[in-house]
Amino acid sequence: MKNLISMRDLSKEDIMRLMDTAAKIEKGEIIPNMQRKLAALLFFEPSTRTMFSFDTAMKRMNGDTIIMSGTKNTSAKKGETFADTLQTIAQYSDIIIMRSPIEGAARYAAEVVDLPVVNAGDGANQHPTQALLDLYSIIKTQGKLENLKIGLAGDLRFGRTVHSLAQAMAVFGAEFKFISPSFLQMPDYLKDDLIEQNIKFEEFKDIEGNIDDLDILYVTRIQKERFADPEDYERVKGSYVLNKAMLENVKENFKVLHPLPRVDEIHIDVDDTKFAYYFPQAKNGVYTRQAIISILLGEV
Amino acid sequence: MSQVKTIKVNAIKNGTVIDHIAAGKVLKVIDILNLTGNNSVMIGMNLTSNKIGKKDIVKIENRELSKEEANSIALISPSATLIIINDFEVVKKTSLDMPEYIEEHIICSNPKCITNSEEIPSKYYINNTEPATARCLYCEKKYLVEDLKIKI
């Protein structure tokens, strides 16, 4: 592995190696040392959480970071080209971690520089480190990735996170329940991909009553702005809010995941149940990113 | 050979003929083959064809296109045939195969794709399914080959 640009580039073996490395880092079985290593965090689109997670990952390994954030340099404005910016940053650093609203920006960056590049999100396209930390959270709580039953709830149409997760879990033979308002359903091209892979899925309009056979429920936020009529939003939003009462008959191993930040799609009364896993999930992001950086820099 | 055809588009002594191009697509064929350079090129548009109704045709003098070079035409017109002429004789005639990869020539329809904001050539991987699809290497969007926008 030279770069981490897209989940499409990863084989099952690559994924399992990353999972294994993250687990060993978490348990302290391997302690990667990034002393004198510098990660350049280029965030051409703000994402405080993802940036903090990478920053923490690097610093937990005694590494250092430089941060460039803002919206400049994303298009052909006056001045330096994107390629020149990358080349310059590459002179200072050992690895480039990049977020951009431009789709394909990280792939291009990896062509321009010789350093490893990590895609920390490129528009609506890919966010592989999020997908990998989700997988790590699943394997940690379920003991495996194969043959799980996974519910995805909320905005399934525009949610990059749920798309990547569905694609990644399909490789491991998952079965899905998609829970969303009809106009925010999983896009057809993704459903076609799943059909091609013989992956079973069903579609529902309510969380309630549809989660008792699941191993994982992955909840995402529905943005009010997606609705043409605010009244429609008010009418359906209750169907996509998970609360404690709905958890009465769920499986013992059931866990609720959420990429965070949450607004109100998971009621706070879920937080102190044993099913809530979204905060540990955020912590898993640090181990996963430590594993990614270590592997790309050849330290493990 | 019918005489009518020879009048419409002159025969060439040596070179390549791309025949049975879907009517109206010949300029795109010229572009995708990078024929804007030194070779003499003759084109015919909207000729009558027994095989496909109306067709376009292009004749390139003194250049022998390889099948690999010509295959990119299949993106525009899968019906096209590649004919190699040597001393006014047809020495080779083959249909085209869909290429697996194409660089440049295609404009990504995704406005947020980096190929639309930086001066870099687009790169597409073609999946020869029914119907054929193409995926942008950068933004990873998938399109039907027949919907691809060819730069011209």
Ligand SMILES: [Zn+2]
């Ligand atoms: Zn593209």
